[in-house]
Amino acid sequence: MPRRNDLGMQTGGTTPHSPETVLPLISVQQVSKIYTLGEHRVTALNSISVSIHAGDFVAIMGPSGSGKSTFMNIIGCLDRPSSGTYYLNGQDVGTLSRDCLAEIRNKTIGFVFQGFNLLPRTTALENVELPLLYNGTPAHERRERALEALRVVGLGDRWHHYPNQLSGGQQQRVTIARAIVNNASIVLADEPTGNLDTKTSMEIMELFVRLNQTAGITIIVVTHEPDIAAYGRRLIRFLDGVIVGDEVKGVA
Amino acid sequence: MISVPVITRIAFRALRANTMRSGLTMLGIIIGVAAVIAMISIGAGARQRVANEVASMGSNLLIVVSGSTSSGGARMGAGSDPTLTIADAEAILRECPAVIDVAPLQSGTAQVVYGNQNWSTVVMGTTPSILNIREWRVASGKPFTDQDERHANKVCLMGATVAEKLFGAFDPVGQVVRIKKIPFTVIGVLERKGQTLTGQDQDDIIYVPITTAQKKLFRALFPGMIQFMMVKAVSTEALEDAQEQITALLRQRHRIGSGQENDFTVRNLTQMMQTAITIARVMTVLLGAIASISLLVGGIGIMNIMLVSVTERTREIGIRIAVGAKTWDIRLQFIMEALTLSLVGGCIGIVLGSIGSVAVAHAFHLPSGISPLGVLISFGFAAAVGVFFGFYPAYKASLLNPIEALRYE
Numbered sequence: 001m002p003r004r005n006d007l008g009m010q011t012g013g014t015t016p017h018s019p020e021t022v023l024p025l026i027s028v029q030q031v032s033k034i035y036t037l038g039e040h041r042v043t044a045l046n047s048i049s050v051s052i053h054a055g056d057f058v059a060i061m062g063p064s065g066s067g068k069s070t071f072m073n074i075i076g077c078l079d080r081p082s083s084g085t086y087y088l089n090g091q092d093v094g095t096l097s098r099d100c101l102a103e104i105r106n107k108t109i110g111f112v113f114q115g116f117n118l119l120p121r122t123t124a125l126e127n128v129e130l131p132l133l134y135n136g137t138p139a140h141e142r143r144e145r146a147l148e149a150l151r152v153v154g155l156g157d158r159w160h161h162y163p164n165q166l167s168g169g170q171q172q173r174v175t176i177a178r179a180i181v182n183n184a185s186i187v188l189a190d191e192p193t194g195n196l197d198t199k200t201s202m203e204i205m206e207l208f209v210r211l212n213q214t215a216g217i218t219i220i221v222v223t224h225e226p227d228i229a230a231y232g233r234r235l236i237r238f239l240d241g242v243i244v245g246d247e248v249k250g251v252a
Numbered sequence: 253m254i255s256v257p258v259i260t261r262i263a264f265r266a267l268r269a270n271t272m273r274s275g276l277t278m279l280g281i282i283i284g285v286a287a288v289i290a291m292i293s294i295g296a297g298a299r300q301r302v303a304n305e306v307a308s309m310g311s312n313l314l315i316v317v318s319g320s321t322s323s324g325g326a327r328m329g330a331g332s333d334p335t336l337t338i339a340d341a342e343a344i345l346r347e348c349p350a351v352i353d354v355a356p357l358q359s360g361t362a363q364v365v366y367g368n369q370n371w372s373t374v375v376m377g378t379t380p381s382i383l384n385i386r387e388w389r390v391a392s393g394k395p396f397t398d399q400d401e402r403h404a405n406k407v408c409l410m411g412a413t414v415a416e417k418l419f420g421a422f423d424p425v426g427q428v429v430r431i432k433k434i435p436f437t438v439i440g441v442l443e444r445k446g447q448t449l450t451g452q453d454q455d456d457i458i459y460v461p462i463t464t465a466q467k468k469l470f471r472a473l474f475p476g477m478i479q480f481m482m483v484k485a486v487s488t489e490a491l492e493d494a495q496e497q498i499t500a501l502l503r504q505r506h507r508i509g510s511g512q513e514n515d516f517t518v519r520n521l522t523q524m525m526q527t528a529i530t531i532a533r534v535m536t537v538l539l540g541a542i543a544s545i546s547l548l549v550g551g552i553g554i555m556n557i558m559l560v561s562v563t564e565r566t567r568e569i570g571i572r573i574a575v576g577a578k579t580w581d582i583r584l585q586f587i588m589e590a591l592t593l594s595l596v597g598g599c600i601g602i603v604l605g606s607i608g609s610v611a612v613a614h615a616f617h618l619p620s621g622i623s624p625l626g627v628l629i630s631f632g633f634a635a636a637v638g639v640f641f642g643f644y645p646a647y648k649a650s651l652l653n654p655i656e657a658l659r660y661e
């Protein structure tokens with residue numbers, strides 16, 4: 001049973017990463033993504049190689065159109081590269097079927113987007129239960145785990161509210177609860193604070209830090225704001241589809 | 253894989269979010285299924301009714317009526333200008349080899365009184381042959397005889413309805429009733445036959461000897477004139493021969509020159525039954541056509557609304573795929589939605605169709621019965637329509653690209 005009740009427990013923050021000895025959680029090798037619009041070819045990612053280790057907290061920055069979202073979609077198994085290889089937990093994801101990718105997204109990846117992406121006319125609880133509907137979790141356990149996830153993000157008492165009855169920050173918390181409800185090992189957040197004010201943004205980032213430190217969840221956050229990026233331990237910079245900077249905090 | 257209770261709940265929620273639209277979409281299915289139900293039960297009812305009717309009228313029956321069909325007014329028992337005679341009836345029996353029995357009939361309405369009870373009914377003067385021709389038995393007492401006829405005895409045979417109205421539970425045999433104030437002894441009560449196709453109560457009748465009727469009750473224009481006669485052919489195959497022989501004989505007896513119209517009409521009751529069966533069949537085919545067209549249109553309506561729904565909910569589909577819904581999870585969700593539409597419509601259709609069938613059965617005096625098989629078949633049709641027309645939209649939804657779907661506004 002893949003239940004994990006350690007969300008509130010102290011499991012130690014940093015995972016020691018030395019690429020030679022530990023297999024990286026995410027390993028991207030010469031990945032390109034090219035969109036063809038008629039005659040026009042747009043190179044969204046240009047032969048990118050990067051590794052991210054389990055337990056890391058990565059911030060991604062770069063100007064608009066530099067390929068950040070494209071990169072997130074590929075490592076989130078929502079999209080496939082045009083060329084190159086993506087190893088997730090050592091497995092070549094490119095060879096997997098659409099349904100296998102769905103299963104990976106369901107079990108190991110949680111998404112948090114700028115636009116919240118909650119189902120309308122559906123309570124917070126049911127929104128959080130959503131991933132559990134697709135892996136055969138029994139009804140009572142779904143409810144229990146969704147409530148637990150909502151408690152973790154501080155919305156334990158708002159489970160019966162509909163998205164339109166919640167503030168932007170609260171809605172984003174529901175999305176985060178949905179991302180972690182299935183004990184995802186990776187949370188991918190594409191501009192999660194893009195629609196929020198500074199104070200709420202900071203609260204959301206604190207929540208990510210807590211998930212990273214207490215549950216050891218690998219967090220990758222795309223942002224345009226240096227304040228937000230500052231929460232990460234590692235900062236990757238994109239420009240025109242290539243990585244132009246990759247620094248670990250303190251090492252600079 | 254997503255569980256059935258979950259997709260059922262999702263389906264109902266989605267349909268409730270657009271109650272009006274869902275209702276209108278179901279209309280085709282409702283009409284289609286109602287037509288299927290009506291088709292099956294009316295078809296079965298009509299067939300059964302006709303079978304009963306043939307059994308109760310008597311088999312191999314011809315009716316000869318005064319007046320010609322083409323001159324318009326000739327309706328059974330209403331021959332305004334009688335041209336037939338008792339002698340004609342006797343001649344037919346004697347000279348037509350395809351005929352096995354004949355009964356002349358003279359009828360009228362009369363008030364029948366017993367004690368302080370009175371009842372208005374049809375009184376028919378005829379010969380003892382009528383019981384053989386109509387395959388009608390006496391339930392109690394005995395039929396009248398040739399003797400009664402010869403002496404114009406004031407005796408009568410009573411239909412079950414008349415007996416019940418005048419005597420209630422008592423046995424009328426041996427009692428004296430007054431028909432048009434003339435006392436008649438009840439010598440027998442007939443078995444109950446029920447209603448005809450047109451809703452007439454066949455048991456609301458009194459038979460008296462034809463001689464008595466003509467002398468005492470309904471004064472004929474000329475002695476021996478009758479309104480109509482019932483003829484029994486030797487077999488079903490002999491019906492047409494009998495019809496021809498009777499026509500030829502009567503034309504000769506009535507001295508009708510070639511080229512002149514008949515002053516009588518020979519009706520083949522079996523043919524009339526056949527007509528009724530044909531009408532029932534036509535009605536069944538018609539309802540079948542309505543049913544299939546409605547189900548087809550209803551199905552296309554469902555497909556259309558499901559395609560709209562898939563487009564409207566592109567974002568929802570994107571979210572579901574992103575969090576791990578597989579191809580069949582999405583397909584089943586939308587197929588279930590289409591199925592729910594068609595089955596809810598189907599249930600409403602079954603209810604309306606049943607009410608309709610009962611109403612039609614009542615109006616046309618058909619035995620009504622909602623066959624469980626009919627309900628099952630309609631339900632099956634509705635389900636098949638839902639799955640068939642829901643599949644394409646569901647298939648489309650399952651192939652959506654999650655990134656584009658999530659970006660969809």
Ligand SMILES: Nc1ncnc2c1ncn2[C@@H]1O[C@H](COP(=O)(O)OP(=O)(O)OP(=O)(O)O)[C@@H](O)[C@H]1O
Nearest residue numbers: 035037042043044063064065066067068069070071
């Ligand atoms: N579906 C698509 N079809 C064609 N071109 C696309 C598609 N998606 C992205 N692109 C192009 O790929 C490039 C990278 O897009 P991407 O969304 O990854 O940028 P981004 O870094 O996330 O930008 P932003 O900060 O504005 O979100 C852009 O030039 C964009 O126009």
Ligand SMILES: [Mg+2]
Nearest residue numbers: 068069070190
């Ligand atoms: Mg982006």
